[in-house]
Amino acid sequence: MLPRGSPAGAPRGRRHRGAYGDPVAARRLAGAVPGGGGGVRYVAIETATGATSIALGDGREMVAAAARTDRRGHVGFLVPALDFCFAQAGWRPQEIDVVAVDVGPGLFAGIRAGLATAQALAGAAGVPLAPVCSLDAVAFRAATGHRRIWAVVDARRREVAVAPYRPVPGGVVRDGPVELVGINGFRGLLEDDPSQKLVVGDWAALPEGELTGIHGVRTGGPRHPTASAVMEVARGLAERGAFPHPDEVRPFYLRDPDVTINWSDFRQEGPWPG
Numbered sequence: 205m206l207p208r209g210s211p212a213g214a215p216r217g218r219r220h221r222g223a224y225g226d227p228v229a230a231r232r233l234a235g236a237v238p239g240g241g242g243g244v245r246y247v248a249i250e251t252a253t254g255a256t257s258i259a260l261g262d263g264r265e266m267v268a269a270a271a272r273t274d275r276r277g278h279v280g281f282l283v284p285a286l287d288f289c290f291a292q293a294g295w296r297p298q299e300i301d302v303v304a305v306d307v308g309p310g311l312f313a314g315i316r317a318g319l320a321t322a323q324a325l326a327g328a329a330g331v332p333l334a335p336v337c338s339l340d341a342v343a344f345r346a347a348t349g350h351r352r353i354w355a356v357v358d359a360r361r362r363e364v365a366v367a368p369y370r371p372v373p374g375g376v377v378r379d380g381p382v383e384l385v386g387i388n389g390f391r392g393l394l395e396d397d398p399s400q401k402l403v404v405g406d407w408a409a410l411p412e413g414e415l416t417g418i419h420g421v422r423t424g425g426p427r428h429p430t431a432s433a434v435m436e437v438a439r440g441l442a443e444r445g446a447f448p449h450p451d452e453v454r455p456f457y458l459r460d461p462d463v464t465i466n467w468s469d470f471r472q473e474g475p476w477p478g
Contacts, residue, residue: 244442245301247289247325248435251282251318252310252338253357253406258285259431260293264439266432268292279317286325297329304334304438306341306429308456309365309384310357315455323450332447334438337456341429342405343369343376344437351422352379352397356405357429362387364409365458368397384458387411394418405429 243263250257257271268289272281290297305322308315326333339355346353346369353369353376364387368380385393387410394401400420407415407423415421426433441447 244439245295245299246304246435246438246442247286247300247302247322248304248431248438249282249318249322250306250341250429250431250434251314252306252308253314253428254311255428255430256281256285256314256318257431258282258289259435260289260295261432261435262293269432271430282317282321286321297325300325300329300331302332302334302438302442303329303450304336304434305453306338306434307335307453308338309359309382309458310338311360312455312457315457319453319455323453326450332441333450333453334441334447335453335456336434336437337367337382338429339365339367339382339405340376340378340437341433342426343367343378345426345430345433346371346376346402346404347424348402350400351402351420352399354394354397354401354403356390356403356407356409358406358409359384359458363459364390364406366390366393382456382458388414390414391418394421 243265246259246261248259248261250259255271255273258269259266260268270285270288272285274281286297303322303326305318306315307319322333338357342357343353343355346355348371350371353371355367355369357365359365363384365382365384367378367382369376370379383393390410391414394403394415395418398419401418401422403415403421403423404426405428408427415423
């Protein structure tokens with residue numbers, strides 16, 4: 205169930221307890237350090253779609269956030285937005301406990317920018333990195349009591365990434381595979397599903413009328429993943445204290461990228477050099 209546990213589809217690598225084997229950090233992430241003075245401090249980064257956002261949370265309380273809608277401006281937005289959020293929260297980057305990041309599927313350049321920033325931030329602070337699937341973040345915030353949820357993220361090239369979920373108390377459970385389908389192919393998946401369905405996410409990327417006439421289909425929100433939803437899904441990893449090493453987290457593309465970008469220099473220098 206999301207947010208408990210690792211989101212299916214997120215990259216898997218060598219697992220570590222807490223902050224890479226530190227037992228005190230592991231106990232703090234589990235909320236077991238007496239007199240710790242507050243909850244786990246999260247930074248969440250969402251860049252997989254055109255709606256970029258940053259969120260800082262202390263336990264389950266949101267303390268700062270920033271957002272912008274621009275499919276091309278992820279890199280120029282990220283570091284100023286993080287600086288703004290840290291200032292609003294009164295935190296330093298070294299005082300965080302977990303960095304959560306949307307690893308896709310979605311926009312290739314956005315995913316890479318967000319992941320490189322998250323890896324640099326987690327590496328500099330020496331804290332775990334929690335990878336979250338964009339479809340999980342969309343589905344988690346879907347408002348439905350009984351309908352099966354189909355989450356959609358625009359993958360460009362007239363394709364969409366989709367996955368089905370069922371609502372459960374406190375979250376959702378993915379009950380089918382993540383698939384990359386043509387914008388005209390999604391209809392077939394819905395027609396083969398006899399249940400009552402709620403389509404959320406980038407359904408506006410589908411051709412006009414594509415969902416018309418399909419039995420039991422409604423559309424709704426959210427229209428895109430948010431950093432706050434990424435943070436909520438990532439809490440499951442923090443509760444278990446099991447994380448991949450930041451350098452082992454990979455983008456979840458579903459197909460080969462349009463271009464190859466070398467982010468190694470950015471990760472080595474970090475978003476806050478010197």
